[in-house]
Amino acid sequence: MTLNKKQIQHLKGLAHHLNPVVMIGNNGLTEGVLAEIELALAHHELIKVKIAGEDRDVKNLIVAAIVRESGAQNVQVIGKILVLxxxxxxxxxxxxK
Structure with a gap:
């Protein structure tokens, strides 16, 4: 499923007031974190994930891995917050539509 620009804008508006439900710490992306993301997506559909760490390249790799493993759409990444x-x-x- 790919989202068009209008759908992405709609989801960004809905996500604005959400708080991160999953936080990735210094241990990085673990099986437990992926399981937590799966549960949150199944329950809420639209979630925010906070990614700790300063390195932009590592953050981009984590975002790509989360999207690949969860099958979710990357709506937006702002700073350390990923919206799925x-x-x-x-x-x-x-x-x-």
Whole structure:
């Protein structure tokens, strides 16, 4: 599933007031963190993930790995915050066409 510009803008607006539900610490991306992301995406569809660390290249690798492993769409990365969207079977969020 690919999102168009209108859908991405809609999701950014919905995500604005959300707090990060998963935080990646100094241990990096572990199986436990991926499992937590899976649970959060299944329950909420739209989540924020906070990535600790100063190195931009490492952060970009972590973001790519999360997107690849979770099957979610990268909506936005601002600073240390990643916004992910993956529709659930219940389809809680209705996207514009």
């Amino acid at each position: 969207y993956r529709p659930s079977e219940a389809r809680k969020i209705i996207l514009p």
